[in-house]
Amino acid sequence: MISISNIHKAYKSTQVLKGVDLGINSGCIQAILGANGAGKSTLIKIAACILEADSGELFIDNEKITIDSYSYREKMGYVFEQPMYIDKLTPYEYLYFVGKMYGIEKQTIGNRVNELLVFFGLHESDCYIERLSKGMKSKVSLAAALIHNPKHLILDEPFDGVDFLSVQKTTRLLRSLAEKGCTILITSHQYDVIADLCDRFALLKDGKILFNQTLSDLETAAKEPNGNPISVKQYIETLMDDNTSSPNELSWV
Amino acid sequence: MLLILLKHQIRSVFFMTLVTAFFASLAESYLTIAIAPLVLMLHPKLFYNAYSSMLISIIQIRISNIKPSKILALHNLSLLIWFTFWYLLGKLLALFVLHTSLSTELFHYLAFTCCLLLSFTAGNHLSNSDLFTYKFPFVRLLTLTLAFTFCLTFLLSIILIISAYHHKLLTITLLLPVFFGIWYSGLRRLKEITYFKFLVRNND
Numbered sequence: 001m002i003s004i005s006n007i008h009k010a011y012k013s014t015q016v017l018k019g020v021d022l023g024i025n026s027g028c029i030q031a032i033l034g035a036n037g038a039g040k041s042t043l044i045k046i047a048a049c050i051l052e053a054d055s056g057e058l059f060i061d062n063e064k065i066t067i068d069s070y071s072y073r074e075k076m077g078y079v080f081e082q083p084m085y086i087d088k089l090t091p092y093e094y095l096y097f098v099g100k101m102y103g104i105e106k107q108t109i110g111n112r113v114n115e116l117l118v119f120f121g122l123h124e125s126d127c128y129i130e131r132l133s134k135g136m137k138s139k140v141s142l143a144a145a146l147i148h149n150p151k152h153l154i155l156d157e158p159f160d161g162v163d164f165l166s167v168q169k170t171t172r173l174l175r176s177l178a179e180k181g182c183t184i185l186i187t188s189h190q191y192d193v194i195a196d197l198c199d200r201f202a203l204l205k206d207g208k209i210l211f212n213q214t215l216s217d218l219e220t221a222a223k224e225p226n227g228n229p230i231s232v233k234q235y236i237e238t239l240m241d242d243n244t245s246s247p248n249e250l251s252w253v
Numbered sequence: 254m255l256l257i258l259l260k261h262q263i264r265s266v267f268f269m270t271l272v273t274a275f276f277a278s279l280a281e282s283y284l285t286i287a288i289a290p291l292v293l294m295l296h297p298k299l300f301y302n303a304y305s306s307m308l309i310s311i312i313q314i315r316i317s318n319i320k321p322s323k324i325l326a327l328h329n330l331s332l333l334i335w336f337t338f339w340y341l342l343g344k345l346l347a348l349f350v351l352h353t354s355l356s357t358e359l360f361h362y363l364a365f366t367c368c369l370l371l372s373f374t375a376g377n378h379l380s381n382s383d384l385f386t387y388k389f390p391f392v393r394l395l396t397l398t399l400a401f402t403f404c405l406t407f408l409l410s411i412i413l414i415i416s417a418y419h420h421k422l423l424t425i426t427l428l429l430p431v432f433f434g435i436w437y438s439g440l441r442r443l444k445e446i447t448y449f450k451f452l453v454r455n456n457d
Contacts, residue, residue: 050312070445074318084310088264093257100254101317101324128264148318 001026002047002152002183007056009042016042017053018207024200029174029184030212031194034204035240040187041081043204044156047185048078060152074102077150079158083141087130091122091140094129095147102148109147116143119173120166135161142170152183159193171197191233203239210239258331261308268335271296278343278365282353287361287412289340290368294402300376301397303328304446314446321381321443329373329436340365356422363425364412368405370432374439375404381443 002024009017016039024030034040045051047058049067058065060072086094092113099109117123120139125132129140138160145153153174159167174197178184188194194201195215202212213221215232222235230238262268277292299306304314307328314324344362347353379397387393415421415428 048316050315068445070318073316076316078316080312084313086261086309088261089257093260097254097257098313098317101313101319103318 001059001061002154002185003057003059004043004047005057005059007043007046007058008054009039009046009051010054015207017046020056020204020207020209022202022209022212024183024185026181026183027178028200029178029186029198031198031201032185032187032204033191033201033236033240034187038204039207040204041156044080044154044185044187047154048076048080074148075151077145077148077153079138079141079145079153079155081156081160083134083137084144085129085137085140088128090127091117091125091129091132091143094140095143098144099147104148112147116147119143119169133161135163135166138162139166146173150182153177153185155184155186157188158186159188159190167193191236195232201236203236205240254327255330258308258327259334262331262335265308267308268338271332271335271339274336274339275343278340278361279347281361282344282347282351282358285353285357287364287409287416289361289365290405290409290412293336293368293372293405297398297401299332300372301379301401303376303380321446322440324446325377325380325443326440329377329440332373333369336369337366360416360422360425363422363429364416367412367425367428367432368408370429370436371408372401372405374432374436375401377436377439377443381446 002022004020004022007017007020008015020039020043022030022032032040032043042051046053049058049065049069052067060075063069063072065072086097089097095113095116096109099113104112114123117125120143122136122139122143125136129137132140138158139162142155142158145155159170162170171193174184174186178199186194186198198215200212200214201218203210211221218232218235222230222232224230273292273295274289277289281287281289293300303325304311307314307324340362344358348355348358379400384393384396384400387396412425415424418424
């Protein structure tokens, strides 16, 4: 279980997070939606303890996590908005290295790396990671987050640039991990991808969680002001959009 | 892990930045004074900012479960290999071209290794020190560089004094395992990466 309680964070004079509360049970896939600059990545970084909140608390499996906490990390897998890799290594070498960083035994690591490479379609990539496409780099990041069989996954835009087939395979994998008790927190701009994947959807707006509901609850709530039902996607779009008076066309196009 | 790190350092041409050890080694043989350790003062950041000089994302180190002793041992060993490579290449050339004495060169090599081990010890502790929490970058940089340079200068002075004695080779041979022990015990004592407190509070 992951519990985020009353998190505040400001960058200089801009208050980005103004008291975010979120609880994610084991086996649940939680989505965080929000416009650009809403604070999703900031929240992810705080949950990953690579950024310190101004106030608030983070609990993982009922253990309070601070920047001094250490032992919980072997349970966590992370994918950040910017793919992480070592540029002059091949995918095999990088995944092997990450596996060793997590202390995986030598006998196990080779098999896991090969399996991950085949799963993500990277087994024929002998070139350095820096030369791979954006989508393939994202896949390498995702593979690195899964190699140590984490109990909790925190994913910030994991499907950025990833091809349709790999997205489908990955969402099926995430679903099977959740069924085995893995807690997953995911942010994505691709609503259509995560709509079928996630159990709960939270909208981050103005530094707070506006709602945190299941898909069926959203379907019930998704109505125009005059009461006509609309799609969940349109409903979320309406709630996200602050600038409703902005034009929908460009004058020279 | 070490092999993969070395591969990366070759491919990124990182190892070429330590070529100064080759020239220092040649100068040392020519002047017959143990001055090659001075080259370590040309690369202080490699030692006192170990986590950032690893060519591995500091975030990757942060989020993994790797012990600080393990990651620093990797860093130290890779630098030891490259510095020793360039140093011995210089010595090899000196032996053939300058026809220097083997015992003198052996003394110089052992002295260089002692200085390397001390540099690693000092660097590992500085990398995990609260000096990184100093607010102003210039003050931080100055303090770290001075601390590192002081340690190295102190040892270099001892080595220069030893080199004036008759049994200098025996003395330095006995000192080498002492420095190794100090380096090793220093590594084992590191339980957490204090640098991350600095990173996390400044990652804005």
